[in-house]
Amino acid sequence: MPHTIHLARFQQILTPDEILTDNQLIEPFCTDQRGRYHGQAFAVLQPHTVSAVQEIMRYCHQQHIPVTPQGGNTGLCGGATPHASVAGKGIILSLSKLNRMRKLNLADNTITVEAGMILAEVQKIAQTANRYFPLSLASEGSCQIGGNIACNAGGLNVVRYGTMRDLVLGLEYVLSDGELVSHLYPLHKNTSGYEMRQQIIGSEGTLAIITAATLKLFAPPQSVLTAWIGVDNIHSATSLLATLKNHFAERLSSFELISQAALSLSASYSQLREPTHASWHILVELSDSLPAQNLTDPLISVLEQGNWLNTVIAQSETERQHLWSLRENISAAQRSLGASIKHDIVVPIEHVADFVENCQQQLIKTFPQTKTILFGHLGDGSLHYNVFIADIMNNDVYQYEENINKVVYEQVLNYHGSIAAEHGIGQLKNQWLPRVRSNAEIKWMQAQKHNLDPEGILNPGKVLPVHT
Numbered sequence: 393m394p395h396t397i398h399l400a401r402f403q404q405i406l407t408p409d410e411i412l413t414d415n416q417l418i419e420p421f422c423t424d425q426r427g428r429y430h431g432q433a434f435a436v437l438q439p440h441t442v443s444a445v446q447e448i449m450r451y452c453h454q455q456h457i458p459v460t461p462q463g464g465n466t467g468l469c470g471g472a473t474p475h476a477s478v479a480g481k482g483i484i485l486s487l488s489k490l491n492r493m494r495k496l497n498l499a500d501n502t503i504t505v506e507a508g509m510i511l512a513e514v515q516k517i518a519q520t521a522n523r524y525f526p527l528s529l530a531s532e533g534s535c536q537i538g539g540n541i542a543c544n545a546g547g548l549n550v551v552r553y554g555t556m557r558d559l560v561l562g563l564e565y566v567l568s569d570g571e572l573v574s575h576l577y578p579l580h581k582n583t584s585g586y587e588m589r590q591q592i593i594g595s596e597g598t599l600a601i602i603t604a605a606t607l608k609l610f611a612p613p614q615s616v617l618t619a620w621i622g623v624d625n626i627h628s629a630t631s632l633l634a635t636l637k638n639h640f641a642e643r644l645s646s647f648e649l650i651s652q653a654a655l656s657l658s659a660s661y662s663q664l665r666e667p668t669h670a671s672w673h674i675l676v677e678l679s680d681s682l683p684a685q686n687l688t689d690p691l692i693s694v695l696e697q698g699n700w701l702n703t704v705i706a707q708s709e710t711e712r713q714h715l716w717s718l719r720e721n722i723s724a725a726q727r728s729l730g731a732s733i734k735h736d737i738v739v740p741i742e743h744v745a746d747f748v749e750n751c752q753q754q755l756i757k758t759f760p761q762t763k764t765i766l767f768g769h770l771g772d773g774s775l776h777y778n779v780f781i782a783d784i785m786n787n788d789v790y791q792y793e794e795n796i797n798k799v800v801y802e803q804v805l806n807y808h809g810s811i812a813a814e815h816g817i818g819q820l821k822n823q824w825l826p827r828v829r830s831n832a833e834i835k836w837m838q839a840q841k842h843n844l845d846p847e848g849i850l851n852p853g854k855v856l857p858v859h860t
Contacts, residue, residue: 395435398434398435399411402483405451406437407440412438413435413436418484421484421486422474424465424468425467426731428468431476434480435483437483438489439485439489439490440490442564442603445485446571448483448570449568449601450569450570452483452568453570453849457482458474458478458481458849459482459568460472460483461484461487461538461597461850462485462486462539463486463507463508463537464488464510464531464536467539467543467816468734468736468818468820469736470819470854471542471596471597471816471817471854471855472597475851475852475858478853485601486508487506490506490507490508490604491506491507492505493505493506494576494604497578498521498523501523502606503609504604504606505537505604506538507537507539507605508536510534511531512532512533514607515532518609521609523612524610524611525609526552527540527545527547527549529545529548537605537607538603542594542595542597542602542816544814548646548648550772551769551771552642552644552646557590559608560589560593560605561578561606562578563593563602565592565600565603566600567600567844567845568600568844568846568849572603573600576604578606591840594816595855596818596851596855598845598850599840610681611681614683616712617677617678617691617705617706618676618677618712618715619676619677619704619706620667620668620675620703620718621673621674621676621700621704622667622671622673622702623673623702624671624672626649626672627745629674629745630741630742632674633770633771636676639690640690643687645678646677646769647674648719648768648771649672649766649767649768649769649770649775651672651766652671652673654765654767655673658717658722659718661721661725662714662718667715668702669702675715675716676691688705719767726765726780730784730785730786732778732780732789733781733797734777734778735775735804736776736814737774737801737809737810737811738772738773738774738775738809738812739804739808740808741772743809744773746807747804747809748766750803751803751804755796761782761783762780763779763781763782764778769813774813797824801824805827811824811827819854822855822857825856825857837856838856841856
């Protein structure tokens, strides 16, 4: 059926400002933020209401129109970019205008928001109500809650608060045929049958369109201590992590690993002094919901006992922000090296040091012209392992991607890790899925996909291997 007929139907559902058809206006929605993937769509739809989302999905289901859901388009795996297999045949369903707060519930410590709300806005609303929403990402000024849920985002505070999966109490979503499933009640316990919500979280828009969520809130930290610790090797870092977990328990909020190469880049970009001189660096944050808690003396005592003496402790909020800037600006600072082959990976914490050492040896042996920038959330074993190739500044680097991925991912698998920690699979890694999931698990995924999306219109080409 011609696109003009489809557009005529969408014009009956939506207002003119909710429909984009001009190629110049559509183009930014069809390209991922790294310029890694370029898709095509004949329209971008930006509904303001859930009922409009339902109507759109009913029609797309009837007409077999592929739908690519999109939030803030900050993903790194092409999950929100139309797949080549549906070039020009489908639409992008942007949730950006579905961005209202529905309810703030202080008795249950929850906030209910629509999928298009920016993460930073949720944090701000919580803060105004003297509450705390702990998900924190480098992209929090532009990423959206629906995308955070769809990819099961992690971020800087996973050690204490868990991933997005742990922060969602209730979920509302629209199925491929337009049916609405809405369970937004803040139930802290519910054992009535299978938990469908958990299937939708992390499914990257392949099973349903997330339209709203009820999220957990917490008491805001009132005592915070931030420290930067230089260590000789990652073995020392993992030993420090175990010690701090044992001593401070839930007061350990963040434990970030930063290589010297990553720090040097970020310090130059941020125009800030490097806090310590070492081969590896740890950014630690302790917090307590009670005011005026003395966290400094206990931390110093622990560090002295373990001979972790190469330490800087923030003495003011400004110094704290400087330390966090050095961590958060690593991604932006890397652009000076050009395009990179990115790996969002996770291995058991006990194997991180061996993985890094052996993977680096294999990379240098096979690709001596590479440079690795490594940083990540050592507190949960997830790493950002980015590989640059000397003298290649643009996307030509991706001609080496398959071979470099093979080296890195084989090492990840050797240590019983996973190829996706917090950015999802998208269309970047789906060919690797059979290596990290068993046949039984993939058959289960395929069955869920077929059951919830029998026409295969929801985010085609993502997560599951394309040939399946």
